[in-house]
Amino acid sequence: MMQPLLSRSADFQWWxxxxxxxxxxxxFQDSNGDGVGDLAGLIARxxxxxxxxxxxxxxxxxxxxxxxxxxYDVADHTAVDPLFGDxxxxxxxxxxxxxxxxxxxxxxxxNHTSEQHAWFLESRASRTAAKRDxxxxxxxxxxxxxxxxxxxxxxxxAWSWDEPTGQYYYHAFLPSQPDLxxxxxxxxxxxxxxxxxxxxxxxxxxxxxxxxxxLEDESLADNPPNPQWREAMGPAEQFLKVHTVxxxxxxxxxxxxxxxxxxxxxxxxxxxxxxxPIPRLMAYYGGALDGFHLPFNFxxxxxxxxxxxxxxxxxxxxxxxxxxxxxxxxxxxHDRSRLASRLGEDQARVAAMLLLTLRGTPTLYQGDExxxxxxxxxxxxxxxxxxxxxxxxxxxxxxARTPMLWSGAPNAGFSAQAxxxxxxxxxxxxxxxxxxxxxxxxxxxxxxLLALRRREEVLQVGDYALLGAAGGLLAFQRxxxxxxxxxxxxxxxxxxxxxxxxxQILLSTLxxxxxxxxxxxxxxxxxxxAIVRRCPERQNVGERQNA
Ligand code: NOJ
Numbered sequence: 097m098m099q100p101l102l103s104r105s106a107d108f109q110w111w112x113x114x115x116x117x118x119x120x121x122x123x124f125q126d127s128n129g130d131g132v133g134d135l136a137g138l139i140a141r142x143x144x145x146x147x148x149x150x151x152x153x154x155x156x157x158x159x160x161x162x163x164x165x166x167x168y169d170v171a172d173h174t175a176v177d178p179l180f181g182d183x184x185x186x187x188x189x190x191x192x193x194x195x196x197x198x199x200x201x202x203x204x205x206x207n208h209t210s211e212q213h214a215w216f217l218e219s220r221a222s223r224t225a226a227k228r229d230x231x232x233x234x235x236x237x238x239x240x241x242x243x244x245x246x247x248x249x250x251x252x253x254a255w256s257w258d259e260p261t262g263q264y265y266y267h268a269f270l271p272s273q274p275d276l277x278x279x280x281x282x283x284x285x286x287x288x289x290x291x292x293x294x295x296x297x298x299x300x301x302x303x304x305x306x307x308x309x310x311l312e313d314e315s316l317a318d319n320p321p322n323p324q325w326r327e328a329m330g331p332a333e334q335f336l337k338v339h340t341v342x343x344x345x346x347x348x349x350x351x352x353x354x355x356x357x358x359x360x361x362x363x364x365x366x367x368x369x370x371x372x373p374i375p376r377l378m379a380y381y382g383g384a385l386d387g388f389h390l391p392f393n394f395x396x397x398x399x400x401x402x403x404x405x406x407x408x409x410x411x412x413x414x415x416x417x418x419x420x421x422x423x424x425x426x427x428x429x430h431d432r433s434r435l436a437s438r439l440g441e442d443q444a445r446v447a448a449m450l451l452l453t454l455r456g457t458p459t460l461y462q463g464d465e466x467x468x469x470x471x472x473x474x475x476x477x478x479x480x481x482x483x484x485x486x487x488x489x490x491x492x493x494x495x496a497r498t499p500m501l502w503s504g505a506p507n508a509g510f511s512a513q514a515x516x517x518x519x520x521x522x523x524x525x526x527x528x529x530x531x532x533x534x535x536x537x538x539x540x541x542x543x544x545l546l547a548l549r550r551r552e553e554v555l556q557v558g559d560y561a562l563l564g565a566a567g568g569l570l571a572f573q574r575x576x577x578x579x580x581x582x583x584x585x586x587x588x589x590x591x592x593x594x595x596x597x598x599x600q601i602l603l604s605t606l607x608x609x610x611x612x613x614x615x616x617x618x619x620x621x622x623x624x625x626a627i628v629r630r631c632p633e634r635q636n637v638g639e640r641q642n643a
Pocket of ligand 1: 165168205269305306369430431
């Protein structure tokens with residue numbers, strides 16, 4: 097008997113077949129003319145997202161914050177920062193999102209708070225304060241300086257001296273982002289309550305920030321030097337983070353988050369941010385699949401863009417997945433150089449096809465669908481604390497965080513006032529309104545890819561198999577009992593011929609080929625990718641059975 101399609105089974109939750117879209121709120125849409133995006137602006141643009149065809153929004157931090165790290169320094173976890181709106185606007189957003197059949201995922205930042213959080217103010221008040229142990233306090237090291245050689249991600253020591261109480265506190269990121277001590281049960285409980293608060297508000301899940309940083313080795317042993325270190329990597333990479341990230345004790349805490357989230361229903365999702373090699377990343381699904389539903393897979397962002405390297409990455413990732421673990425793929429986010437800058441504008445289209453045809457949940461970053469590139473930031477407009485602390489190495493993240501381009505109106509329709517970061521130079525041509533009018537634009541390609549992914553269940557549920565990786569082409573197949581598609585991508589820009597036994601082109605990254613029938617081989621132009629329906633006889637069987 098034929099197995100029912102996974103898509104029709106009860107455990108095919110939306111986060112398996114849906115596409116997640118990251119909204120970096122500061123740069124999405126300003127509604128009140130302060131040059132910074134906000135919640136009301138997002139509400140006004142929801143139709144754009146339904147028109148694009150995504151399923152869920154992951155919203156960057158909206159919580160009350162001094163914005164030293166643009167919201168990743170939370171001063172009050174259950175208050176909306178006035179810059180973005182208030183709880184009433186947030187409720188309106190949730191209701192509007194849900195009425196459109198979309199989902200909403202919030203950022204959750206368990207590793208650290210702002211130094212201005214009431215918990216930290218209380219913790220640093222005295223050595224005997226009730227919440228002293230909610231953060232990571234240590235005496236000076238034997239020589240009288242910092243307890244050890246641990247570095248902060250944004251430069252400098254990871255320890256800051258607190259003169260009044262005569263101890264150091266630990267911060268994996270900025271000194272103004274002290275690390276919480278999850279080994280303190282009251283602190284852990286308080287942070288779990290934050291999840292409850294937002295789940296009670298109706299959110300559909302969380303993207304959990306910097307989870308691999310949650311705990312440090314209690315022995316405080318020095319990190320060993322990184323033999324591969326070069327200055328361009330930044331000071332934080334000078335030591336291997338053996339004692340500061342990916343400590344095994346993190347997993348029970350993730351399991352506690354998962355239990356809590358699942359208590360609100362099997363359709364809530366927990367996504368983990370951990371930059372780790374594949375074998376170590378897999379542990380974040382949890383030994384009994386009781387960890388993250390989706391530990392973010394960032395490896396497409398760092399793997400060389402060649403057929404062989406990508407084929408071997410995809411194969412290694414698929415092979416490493418635990419039984420029952422659902423894959424996911426990410427090509428860019430607010431922390432990395434823009435996709436179209438890393439790969440070039442032509443390959444950005446091919447990359448979109450790859451991301452939206454691989455097996456597993458894709459996450460898109462706002463603006464990639466417009467083909468945005470990194471925007472050069474003049475020195476007097478740099479905002480990112482990383483660039484401010486470690487200038488000149490290209491570590492700054494402002495270039496990838498610039499505003500969305502909506503139309504030919506002043507400030508690209510983003511704001512009535514000058515935006516907080518400069519716009520892309522080509523905004524008059526790149527803006528969404530313009531691209532929607534232009535067949536063949538990258539935005540229209542994204543729409544077509546998303547529509548195809550929605551329509552062709554095999555792209556959601558089908559198995560993955562490599563067909564070939566040579567001559568600049570990467571080719572793979574997605575198949576299920578009822579359908580079978582080939583995806584062939586020219587990654588190197590020289591075009592090529594891929595042997596196929598006929599089929600029909602469902603979509604090409606270049607305009608004008610949809611519906612083309614192939615007698616045999618597929619001929620690709622430079623920088624072209626195509627999705628071809630194969631096995632037409634099996635498709636007919638499927639269609640007859642559905643009729
Ligand atoms: C990861 C976030 O994506 C990044 O923007 C932030 O600076 C760090 N975590 C610290 O929270």
